[in-house]
Amino acid sequence: MPIEMANRVKDSIGGVGEFIRSQRALARMSLRQLADKAKVSNPYLSQIERGLYRPSAEVLKAIAEALNISAETLYARIGLVDPDREERRPSVEEAIRLDSKLTTDQKETLLSVYRNFAGSS
Amino acid sequence: MPIEMANRVKDSIGGVGEFIRSQRALARMSLRQLADKAKVSNPYLSQIERGLYRPSAEVLKAIAEALNISAETLYARIGLVDPDREERRPSVEEAIRLDSKLTTDQKETLLSVYRNFAGSS
DNA sequence: AGCAGGTGCTTGGTAGACTTAGCATCGTGA
DNA sequence: TCACGATGCTAAGTCTACCAAGCACCTGCT
Numbered sequence: 001m002p003i004e005m006a007n008r009v010k011d012s013i014g015g016v017g018e019f020i021r022s023q024r025a026l027a028r029m030s031l032r033q034l035a036d037k038a039k040v041s042n043p044y045l046s047q048i049e050r051g052l053y054r055p056s057a058e059v060l061k062a063i064a065e066a067l068n069i070s071a072e073t074l075y076a077r078i079g080l081v082d083p084d085r086e087e088r089r090p091s092v093e094e095a096i097r098l099d100s101k102l103t104t105d106q107k108e109t110l111l112s113v114y115r116n117f118a119g120s121s
Numbered sequence: 122m123p124i125e126m127a128n129r130v131k132d133s134i135g136g137v138g139e140f141i142r143s144q145r146a147l148a149r150m151s152l153r154q155l156a157d158k159a160k161v162s163n164p165y166l167s168q169i170e171r172g173l174y175r176p177s178a179e180v181l182k183a184i185a186e187a188l189n190i191s192a193e194t195l196y197a198r199i200g201l202v203d204p205d206r207e208e209r210r211p212s213v214e215e216a217i218r219l220d221s222k223l224t225t226d227q228k229e230t231l232l233s234v235y236r237n238f239a240g241s242s
Numbered sequence: 243a244g245c246a247g248g249t250g251c252t253t254g255g256t257a258g259a260c261t262t263a264g265c266a267t268c269g270t271g272a
Numbered sequence: 273t274c275a276c277g278a279t280g281c282t283a284a285g286t287c288t289a290c291c292a293a294g295c296a297c298c299t300g301c302t
Contacts, residue, residue, distance in 0.1 A: 031250060041291050046250060053289060057178030057201050071202065080178050081192065094190045095216035097147050101239040107147060110238065114231060118222040152280060162261050167280060174259060 016060075016077045021049040023067050037066035054078075092118075137181075137198045138172040144188050145170075158187035175199075213239075 024034050031049075035042040040059055047053050048063075055063070057080060064071040075081045096102070096110050145155050152170075156163040161180055169176050169184075176184070178201060185192040196202045217223070217231050 030248075032248085043251070043253095043292085044290055047290090050251090056289070057196075059290085061201060075178075080182060091189055092213070092216040092220050093148075095213040096235075097144055097190065098194065099213050099239070103238075104143075104147075106238040110231070110235060111147065113234060117224075117227040117231065118220070151278075153278080164262090164281070164283095165260055167282095168260090171281095177259070180259085 016055075016074060017049040017051040019074075019077060020063060020067070023069060024049075027067060034063070034066055038062040137176075137195060138170040140195075140198060141184060141188070142170040144190060148188055150188075155184070155187055159183040 024031070027034075029037075031045055032042045035045040038045070038059070039062055044053070045063075048055050048059075057075065060074045060078075061071045064074050072081060092114055093111060096107055096114070099107070102110070145152070148155075150158075152166055153163045156166040159166070159180070160183055165174070166184075168174050169180075178196065181195045181199075182192040185195050193202060213235055214232060217228055217235070220228070223231070
């Protein structure tokens with residue numbers, strides 16, 4: 001494990017590790033208990049808590065469930081979910097693309113009309 | 122990671138890929154365009170779309186942003202967010218009504234076309 | 243003393259996420 | 273005809289998330 005890398009990573013994700021460790025302490029679980037419950041190895045969990053590695057979202061989710069906290073809380077800590085997503089306005093393009101009642105051709109037609117109306121984007 | 126979980130996820134890998142590919146087609150972007158915008162290499166995006174690899178949540182988020190769709194949509198696809206917490210789908214009608222780039226007449230036209238499409242299928 | 247079992251940490255290795263370089267094919271223009 | 277640029281894909285390598293085995297330390301029990 002390269003040291004300069006560890007420092008760079010630590011800056012960005014150290015917060016998650018400390019947070020997990022504090023939550024684990026509050027839940028009065030040992031490292032091994034939490035690791036088993038979250039189905040990760042205990043050395044790996046140790047490394048995560050010390051900020052040496054950046055866990056995948058799946059591992060984060062498993063840890064969150066083992067700790068009985070919401071996965072979104074952890075996601076937010078590493079910027080996986082937008083903090084300002086509640087005030088995000090629905091995009092017409094996205095809404096059209098996701099609509100299950102439209103065929104692909106109909107989507108293309110609507111999108112083309114919409115782009116024509118809206119101008120650029 | 123637990124085996125049955127891995128399989129469940131693996132089954133849906135292809136689904137994300139196909140979904141991304143179809144969304145890219147609707148957005149009329151080439152593989153390279155989307156790859157550049159999402160800051161991943163184009164061969165890797167190609168492999169994701171063909172279901173060869175399971176992209177990390179960060180890559181998924183970058184792709185979602187490049188496609189102007191919400192990251193939660195993709196997360197839900199691979200089971201990263203709980204199904205009961207699943208966001209409600211953006212409504213085309215609402216999105217059109219809220220769009221600030223359209224005039225009232227244009228909105229009415231679009232809505233009329235949309236209702237015609239959605240109703241008859 | 244000496245074991246038994248708990249704590250967290252180190253080491254060494256594997257698999258797969260991700261990259262750079264480059265190939266094959268197509269359409270378009272000179 | 274011969275580039276040319278754009279398309280998606282293959283090959284081969286690097287990096288790192290993650291695991292199994294085992295170490296060092298502590299506390300309690302006999």
